[in-house]
Amino acid sequence: MDHALTAEILSTLEGAGFALYGICRATETSHRAKFTQWLEQVGCGEMTYLAEHIQQRMDPCEFVPTARSIICVADRYTDGAPEQIHGGNVDRNISGAIVSPRGRVARYARGRDYHSVIRDRLEPIADDLRRRFPGNRFRVCVDTAPILEREHAQRAGLGRIGKHTLLIGEKSVGSWIVLGEIVTSLDLAPSNPVAGDPCGTCTRCIDACPTQAIEPWKLHAQRCISYLTIEHRSAPAEWFHNRTDDWLFGCDACVEACPHSQPRESATRVQPNPAYQASHSDFDLADVLSWSEQSRASMKLSKALRRAKLSMWKRNALLIVAGTNAATWSDQLVNALKQLASDEGGDVWLREKSAELLRRCSGA
Ligand code: B12
Ligand code: SF4
Ligand code: SF4
Secondary structure, eight states: OBHHHHHHHHHHHHHTTOSEEEEEEOOOOSOHHHHHHHHHHTOOTTOGGGGSSHHHHHOHHHHSTTOOEEEEEEEEOOOOOOOOOOOGGGOBOTTSOBOOOEEEEOGGGSSSOHHHHHHHHHHHHHHHHHHHSTTOOEEEESSSSSSOHHHHHHHTTSEEEOTTSSEEETTTTBTOEEEEEEEESSOBOOOOOOOSOSOTTOOHHHHHOTTOOEETTEEOGGGOHHIIIIIOOSOOOGGGTTOSTTEEESOOHHHHHOGGGSOOGGGGGSOOOGGGOOSOSEEEHHHHHHOOHHHHHHTOOOTTGGGSOHHHHHHHHHHHHHTSOGGGOOHHHHHHHHHHHTOTTSOHHHHHHHHHHHHHHHTO
16 A cells, blocks of 8 residues: 555645545445335436446446555535525515516536536646556546445545535535545555544435435435426426425535534635636526527537536426415516417427416416
8 A cells, every 4th residue: 555655645635625535445235135225116207327337436447447445526506695595476576666576596506617627736746657557457537427426436546425416515514515535456554434423413404405306315306496407308397386495407405404504604714616706606597588599609608508408497497486476577578488388389398487487477
């Protein structure tokens, strides 16, 4: 086991600006049975990739043969300061005039795409190691590889997994972090995991979840607003209607509720990475409902936000509008609904939902 090289790598990761970093052994998960049970009982919905490459997901040595270590990193993307919620009944500006409801974007997706921000710093580190240690394997992963990123990060000492199933980072950064890894055949010294359960008797994330998607350490992914608004491409299940609060793309409600994720003075030692500074935090729903492919393109949305196609944006917007009071709808919003309701060639669900909402407006 190379202790000097381990220390050098950890210091390089700090220099690259990662908020948290550490190393764990590339060993098989101890939660194989739970994962299989989850797939069978909870189900992955349209995220069919979760049911593929199971062997690789359970064991990093199946993913990268000869793997011995995993170098784990986390970027902090916000300090989690509380922000205004745009509920239907508070959609009046300061002078009392009616304004269109707005929809929020989850904070991880407001700035540059984290896949690129992390990969662009891990690849040069992996390249340097490839040059110096020929014959070894180095595989950079950010989100999309079939590995259990939170579990490895926990074992590498970056934090502990909470009941909401997310990693709660050390150094008081909470869960406002995104993860990346280098899976390697190098034999590096593992970091110490953090001991203890971070949650105790707390249930705040479970209580705050608008769709009751959380059981302790078990997420009902198909009930999660993040899944619905970003991953689910078809019509939403009926019970989702009126439940998405003001979430237009992703959802942060469970993280916002967590005591570990409140802004803390002690977290100022690791400032959020400026690459994640918000370019789009929320959108006027009347605008979203009126977007054409061209007008959406002119918004210059980040790569993260471009993941949802136009009909998904409109579907997500209609679900928020459905939870607002029709008496507060602006003319612009009503006109946008009328346009969608009469779009014979357009998406059937969007047309029918808009027509249903307009009936509320006319009192029919
Ligand atoms: C699929 C996926 C989703 C799905 C499902 C989420 C989920 N919790 O599984 C959806 C679309 C809903 C989603 C939503 C979000 N996601 Co996501 N997602 C993923 C992805 C690609 C795979 C996760 C996975 O394998 N899920 C399948 C289930 C079965 O896995 P699991 O929960 O790990 O289940 C295991 C454990 O629960 C364990 N277990 C059981 N009991 C116990 C008990 C204890 C004590 C422990 C420790 C473990 C444990 O057993 C199971 C089998 O291993 C990962 C990236 C990756 N490759 O890991 C990102 C990832 C988890 N997502 C991330 C983010 C940021 C989010 C959102 C916050 C985005 C947003 N704001 O909208 C939300 C959060 C929702 C939530 N509360 O989890 C980050 C999380 C960072 C962090 N701080 O932990 C990740 C790691 C991406 C990244 N590279 O940063 N996501
Ligand atoms: S992201 Fe939102 S919907 Fe999903 S589990 Fe957390 S609070 Fe619930
Ligand atoms: S809100 Fe409470 S229960 Fe949920 S993850 Fe945070 S500490 Fe754990």
